Amino acid sequence: MTARRLETGGRIDRSRELTVKFDGKSLPAHPGDTLASALLAGGQQMVGRSFKYHRPRGVVAAGVEEPNALVHLRSGDRHEPNAQATMVEAFDGLTSTPQNVWPSLQFDVGAVNGLLSRFLGAGFYYKTFIGPFSGTKYWMFCERFIRRAAGMGRAPTLPDPDHYEKINAFCDVLIVGAGPAGISAALAAGRKGDNVFLVEQDRDLGGSLLSEPLGAPSDAWLAQARAELDGLPNVRVLTRTTAFGAYDCEVFGLLERVQDHVLAPEEGKPRQRYWVVRAKRAVLATGAIERPMVFAGNDVPGVMLTSAVRSYLNRYAVLAGERIVISTNNDSAYPAAIEFAKAGARVTICDLRAEAPTQFVDSAKKAGIDLRPGHAVLKVSGGKGVKAAHVVRIGPGGKIKGNATRIACDLVTGSGGWAPALHLWSQRFGKPQFNEELDAFLPPAEKGTFSCVGSLIGSPSLRDTLSQGHEAGGAVGKEPALFGHADHWGRNLVPLTVIAKVNGRTPGKAFVDFQHDVKLADIDQAHLEGYISVEHLKRYTTSGMAADQGKTSNLNALARMAELRGLPIPSVGTTTFRPPYTPVTIGAVVGHDHGLNFRPTRLTTIHGWHQDNGAVMIETGAWLRPWYYPAKREDINDAYIREAAHVREHVGIVDVSTLGKIAVQGPDAAEFLNRIYVNGFKTLPIGRLRYGIMLREDGFVFDDGATTRLGDHDYFMTTTTANAANVLARAEYLLQTAWRNLNVHVTSVSDQWCAIAIAGPKSRALLTALTGAELSNEALPNNHFANVTIAGVSCRLHRMSFSGELAYELYIPAKRGRQIWEALMAAGEPFNLKPYGLEAMGALRIEKGHITGSEIEGRTTLKDLGLEGFASSKKPFIGSVLRKRPVLEDPARPSLVGLEIVGDTSTRAGSLLYALSAPTKGHGEGWVSSVTYSPALKKNIAMALLSRGPERHGETIQVVDFVGGQSWLAKVVSHHFFDPEGKRQNG
């Protein structure tokens, strides 16, 4: 192929020159070029090696369907794999390198795979490595070599330096594709006053009109249409934007390549923008993609689509070959061939049909074209470039006759008909209908809120295309009238794209899917092996599964399967299209939602103090909480043990603002609480609080917390941090669906209240000194609350204990949290007050045997947790019936116990439990839920769920951590390790 840039013509800016690089070689280009057009103009015929066989490959197409010309783009942290050279706009400084070549593009070691092709056919992986070698490590051994040899581009390894944006948008009508049909629709809808989005993947509006010769009648119309669109403020035109997904309820995903066409994004601009557009209706004007012909050597560089060669000629002023042989099964090759000839090429048309179309014969002959009706290209010879086409006579039904004639040439093009780009339609609605006459799957013109127009539905002429667009847009204003041969539908098509010998084989490798190296013979083999379903065929041969998703291969693979099975194409079916239409950068979908922006971080209003005072923080759900406050040279173990011991001896405070808090209000609040808690709440007097447990309807424990009665109809509920949202949603569900007659309102007040727990023998003295309130055991017994004032702020002081010490929880208006915390710290100095973190809080509650999320984990019942005594027998509550299911009453169920670990090391949560003499195999008899070192007992202890646990106190068992590979012996004890009578908290 001796491609060259023509002296005149093309839609490129010849006044400016720029340089692009490929494989280290500099190539001249102009604004308006793509990397592919620059490669062709620069004589770079071979652009990569194929996926499996490492065969030389060149540019096939001029657009989004390009299967071969995939390159690495840019370098360093902007390195990008699998860029289609046909879609990459040329810019000054562009660097690109070929993919899947080693050591070089010209000499590639992997090409030896080509010699082994009979072993690398359909199902190769399954047969070789899964079948006979299954269960061996052979596959794993081979995989790394195979992965290196077979592949697409190299994934980037450095962090992406660029920004990506997300935008939500709404419109009346989304028009996809700005060719003649889409523009016509946008004009009509825009005039009507609709809020219009016109989306075009190319840099320019025009679609197929951009491949018309410069100065074609359509140019004037296009210029006028663009100007009118510019003047319509209600029409938003998005170029360089791909509508990649059509989703339910008319939601569309768009990818706008804002700054892909420059070396690096301008300051403040995103590289790409991801749009989520919600449209009232859609007009699809996505056009059609030409089908390649399938013959031996159809992948040699220099075998292209006829329409692509036309685009390179008319849009980029690049004549891709001097001596061109065209193989066509329809009329659409003729206007293109005439243009090639006029541009100076010698052209032969092999028409698979017996007769050349009469309307083109004269002009073709006048242009000097060698017309060969009843002929086809059987084979192309050449290695790294086309050397000759072997042309053969062909009869009806595609049967070849006689011997082939060799025609020396440098370019062979195929015109196998057109495949509508119905991907978006199919994503939304499923299977399209097959049209026999056009040999293509077509969507209907109207379905639901979708209109399809233009080549997408096989529009017979440009005039029809414009008219369809006009109607779909709303038919406002003058219907565009434009004549010309920009008719991309091949008329009078014979449905034949495979040229093979009489025995059905091709004289050399003929490819169906270029990008995944799937040969015609692979389809045949799959058929022989009994594959019938096209979905299976696709997965077995991997045809249509590459990055291009079979834009040029699907129909040819289907047609072959249909032929082999002796069925019409619609009976064989088509595969399902799924988003995205073209690959979408993950970065664009992520946008700014990564790192700290992945989700909001919830901070308590005391957070600043924790930070200022050296707290080590830990993530719990979305919350950041103080984990421990290390003194000098302390690690976490030193710190929490010190903090926990300090609480038992003096007094400590901990930030518990993360607890869920719900205001339960209304005349039926008590009845509501009575139904959702297992214990009774109807008798709770004002001024008191009560610990309560909730079950799910299936009888398992859901959550626990304390609820305080503030007034007649006014309750304040706390939930665990983790379940705050779930409890509220559940309460709303019950009140709004089943219990509508209850007059109760639930409101989240989690963010309105800050909470601090004050625990330890000196807590009463501290709080008395700080508040001046009477806090004696008589004035404020356990499970009562008092209103107090601290530093002029009204707070609520709840007397309750999670640590087992004399303890209080102070509820403070959220904004005053830090102020009150600091007031406590200042007043606490004489009492030796210290803050403690989550780890020490855990140690204290485990010493007391209190449960948290580690025990309320969705599989435990009241009975399992030793809390059955809380359940009221006088009233029904959620879960009261199903908790009594026989399976949940089984005494062999794992139940809560304490463990004292023998030795000096701590066990790990999740460790499994086995009887002393039992083999440590299988799931064991239970598991460890929580572990700590107990400073009060000076022992490593744990809470665990053990089968028949309460009957086994005193027994020694084995504790095995299979993850860490450690085991311990432990003594089963009551989980109420410390002060089981509760003297300290009630004192």
Next chain:
Amino acid sequence: MLRIPCPVCGLRDETEFSYGADATVRLPDMNEADPKVWHDYVFIRDNPRGPHKEYWHHVSGCRQWIVVHRDTLTHEIFGSALAREVAA
């Protein structure tokens, strides 16, 4: 992504909602003591293909539970109503 009509907030993205349950199933009366009734309520659910009524919770909106009339096959949504206003 579905677009769900909330009777309070209008047409909103599915991401603002969480799916609740089959809206044709009724919570048994609290005095119901038969385990079979509760068992059937909790565990026996249909998975219909076609038009269906289901609860959605407008969690990131008005926090109302709504009944959405939706075709599970086509995802077409025919309408919605506040759960508290739907005949029990």
